[in-house]
Amino acid sequence: MAEQMGDKPWFVTRGSKQRAPCWKIEDKVAMIDTSVRKWKCAPIYVINYVEENRHEVFDGAHRCEALIEFQKNEFAIEKVKSVDWETSPLRDYIGKKFEDLPRDVQNIIKNYKFDINIIDEETANNPTALKLLWERLSKAGKPLNNFETMIPIHSDLNTMVLQKHKETWYETEFHPSKKSDRGQLETKFKKLLALSEWEKTPQFASMEDLIVKWSDTVLGKTTEEIEKNTRDKADELNCRLKQTKAIFHELRDRNTFHNDSGETYIDKSKEVPLLIILGRLTYWFPSIPKMKRCIQKVSDYVRELIQKNPNDLCKYLGVNSRNATFQKKLILELDTKFSDFSKETNERRLFTIQEKTRKLEEQNYMCPLCQKGIAPHQRNAGDHILEYCKGGKTDYENLQIVHKVCHEEKNMESKGT
């Protein structure tokens, strides 16, 4: 059909109202792939100039041209990225032109049918109407983004996990907008899940690539695997996203992302670092109590990183630009710090009886907090001089024995500040 059309002088693929051709070989091969798979594509819009007996393509010229040029042997099938070669019927014909293909494949291409919408001449001659139509067609023809492409494959993940968390993240530093029309927020969630999955994040070429790796290894590759694993893991994934949210709030409460006047440091350029920081924190601190023991350290450290402007952060990490290497370096840097912080939280919290007895004697049975004696009938407590929650160690140097009531008072005060 396309071949026949291309030969007819009354059918003009690239008329006066068309842009210059801009399709690359990628796009052309993808179109041939579409035709051989017998997939429908969006309709071609054609203007019918009745008097001149001429049809001019208004929208879809590239698609027509790709089929026409291929049938004229003007290009060969190349192994382009836009085609899934494992499933493509063209996989055995890489390097081949139309004339090299078996007859049955040739016939499928020859007989490929476009849906054609005719634009009447009146519309064609009305610039306002034509512009409006063009705008609508361009909008409808927007290429799918990565999230949209995965909608059919990740439909369970979407409904059982991602959708549940959206509402609470709107209009935050993490997602300043109050909408997610094309899955922007869901995509961030997927990145968070991928970032918080492994102790050692696998090699990746981009954040999108990391999502693919995560989905392939954690959810599986076939539709059945993905469905089953998503159902099995939904609870855990939901927990993890909840934890990310809790961590985010803990940090925010401590002005980690804001200066003293309440202005935020987070802008568009901090989007990726913030995402990576939250993702890795979620891995290292799966529960809030665990995190609370070193929250001040975490907060101080994160504030220092996130305050840096993009160039300084690059310099700090020793990379030239903010590519995948930057992201990997940042992950490495965070992992070193967060794993240290989290080890500290595993330290014992209580002093031993021996330590306490020895210390009490050493203090001459005096309470350093109220400067009064600790009598045998009074209960006492082993107190961290530098509070445990502020990173104080449970060692003999950091121990003092105090009245139990004094201890409680001190704890109340430190909570109040």
Ligand SMILES: [Zn+2]
């Ligand atoms: Zn006391």
